[in-house]
Amino acid sequence: MKILAIDSSSMVASVAIADEKITIAEYTINSKKTHSQTLLPMIEDMFEKSEIPKSEIDYIAVAGGPGSFTGLRIGCATAKGLGLAWDKPLVKIPTMDAIAYGVFGVEGVVCSMMDARREQVYAGLYRFVDNEMQTIMEQKPVEVRELIEQLNAMGEKVTFAGDGIEVYESIIKEAVTTDYVFAPTHTNRNRAAALAALAVKYIEKNKVISAAELVPDYLRVSQAERERNEKIKSQA
Amino acid sequence: MQDIKILAIESSCDETAAAVVVNGRDVLSNVISSQIDIHTLYGGVVPEIASRKHIENINPVIEKALSDAKMTLDDIDAIGVTYGPGLVGALLVGVAEAKAISFAKDIPLIGVHHIEGHICANYIDNKELEPPFICLVVSGGHTHLVVVKDYGEYEILGKTRDDAAGEAFDKVARAIGLGYPGGPKIDKVSVDGNPEAFVFPRAKITDSVYDFSFSGLKSAVLNQINAAGMKGEEINVPDIAASFQKAVVDSLVTRAMTALEETGFKKFAIAGGVASNTAVRSEFEKECKKRGISFYCPSKILCTDNAAMIGSAAYFEYKKGVRSDYHLNAIPNLKLGER
Numbered sequence: 001m002k003i004l005a006i007d008s009s010s011m012v013a014s015v016a017i018a019d020e021k022i023t024i025a026e027y028t029i030n031s032k033k034t035h036s037q038t039l040l041p042m043i044e045d046m047f048e049k050s051e052i053p054k055s056e057i058d059y060i061a062v063a064g065g066p067g068s069f070t071g072l073r074i075g076c077a078t079a080k081g082l083g084l085a086w087d088k089p090l091v092k093i094p095t096m097d098a099i100a101y102g103v104f105g106v107e108g109v110v111c112s113m114m115d116a117r118r119e120q121v122y123a124g125l126y127r128f129v130d131n132e133m134q135t136i137m138e139q140k141p142v143e144v145r146e147l148i149e150q151l152n153a154m155g156e157k158v159t160f161a162g163d164g165i166e167v168y169e170s171i172i173k174e175a176v177t178t179d180y181v182f183a184p185t186h187t188n189r190n191r192a193a194a195l196a197a198l199a200v201k202y203i204e205k206n207k208v209i210s211a212a213e214l215v216p217d218y219l220r221v222s223q224a225e226r227e228r229n230e231k232i233k234s235q236a
Numbered sequence: 237m238q239d240i241k242i243l244a245i246e247s248s249c250d251e252t253a254a255a256v257v258v259n260g261r262d263v264l265s266n267v268i269s270s271q272i273d274i275h276t277l278y279g280g281v282v283p284e285i286a287s288r289k290h291i292e293n294i295n296p297v298i299e300k301a302l303s304d305a306k307m308t309l310d311d312i313d314a315i316g317v318t319y320g321p322g323l324v325g326a327l328l329v330g331v332a333e334a335k336a337i338s339f340a341k342d343i344p345l346i347g348v349h350h351i352e353g354h355i356c357a358n359y360i361d362n363k364e365l366e367p368p369f370i371c372l373v374v375s376g377g378h379t380h381l382v383v384v385k386d387y388g389e390y391e392i393l394g395k396t397r398d399d400a401a402g403e404a405f406d407k408v409a410r411a412i413g414l415g416y417p418g419g420p421k422i423d424k425v426s427v428d429g430n431p432e433a434f435v436f437p438r439a440k441i442t443d444s445v446y447d448f449s450f451s452g453l454k455s456a457v458l459n460q461i462n463a464a465g466m467k468g469e470e471i472n473v474p475d476i477a478a479s480f481q482k483a484v485v486d487s488l489v490t491r492a493m494t495a496l497e498e499t500g501f502k503k504f505a506i507a508g509g510v511a512s513n514t515a516v517r518s519e520f521e522k523e524c525k526k527r528g529i530s531f532y533c534p535s536k537i538l539c540t541d542n543a544a545m546i547g548s549a550a551y552f553e554y555k556k557g558v559r560s561d562y563h564l565n566a567i568p569n570l571k572l573g574e575r
Contacts, residue, residue: 081336222284
């Protein structure tokens, strides 16, 4: 069984080919270049260098959100196009779950967080028990300070991962009262290899969808929708 | 000669569309999923909502285009996709999807200019039409007077300096309470109006005989409405709409006819959303006939945003050997004739 995994939900563009046993290929770039230009050339390059025939791919795993709205759509449209053309199922993985899975096995609580601007993050809380990742708090948009209060109340050691760390480092340093560490550089951002590894678990439980079904979970409505809802509410 | 079958994808604004076109002229399928209902709630196209709708709709639309054409991707020779101009987030959905399908099945990819697509809609409905000719592209986002020198070769004679013609329709329609989308609504109420009831300005651009301007006209209409409001008079909506529409049509016709007279071309075509306007079609037909010029226009369905026109444009590029690589990006302000 081979999985092609794609994560373009943040600044990082990351693609991987993996099976149940190993990561066969992974290509990760953290640059300012637009995913629209880099993502497919990276996938093409990875197939060429690994000499894996495209026909051997059985599943396409994709970071299903949250993240940058445009980044999510580029990754999802790519996955949908591949799934349609190959007639293969898709595995949609919550972005924060995949980041947390990257630090598999650490003690205490894992907090993955991505910047959602205005002192907010998209965050999820996890714990590793008996070789499985358990979700303590499902991914959601949350105020950084509110999240930290929750972590302080839990009182356990925290491992932080995701690009939210860089943005809110000073707040974390100032406000977190428990023991904590920042994940090292090879696991502190979105990695398609982690996404693929987690996808294996989904496939075992047959949690797959069709290419047509895939839509990103933005976890936020558009600005126009929000303003309209507020207007309707104030008129009511 | 072997038939060339192109799967085309279009997502530049608020229609998610896919089509299968043979040899640039024969449409085997033309699927359009319109988002107009949702954008009507906001009085115009909301880019983020349009992008979200595209990603929901794109696979079923492509699958239907293939099944309507009784084909699979294995029958397809090339994939054409709109990569500009348009809303960048919306374009990116189609571009990413097209690149993925092209890569997955090793089918050549061709990035298509949206306006070029509109022009090529004429090749679908007018099988005998061949370049050279003059084409006026008028839509919600564009007003271009173009010499089509050859397939895929264009010279822009004039364009709008401010609002696109369709944009003026939308703004005026909103001001007189007709709502979105303005074009079809003004077209409809104008039938009962007197186009001579108000005299609105026809803007002239001092340094160009072919450029357009519609913002002055739009302001004049808004002033008329405000003035009536101040005096407590009721406005006659059909009269305002008909008079405004006449002013737009006059501006378009004057420049196009000047271009035909100056250049000596004997063929003229219109394209784009506004080309489905009844007054635009009938006025151009009449003026062309007067001058012995052959007039062409696409059927109404091919005037709106669709993928069949993209499939036609992609075919002529394909024949010239044009291919896009996987670095193809969405270019929101792509100029006609640029790659």
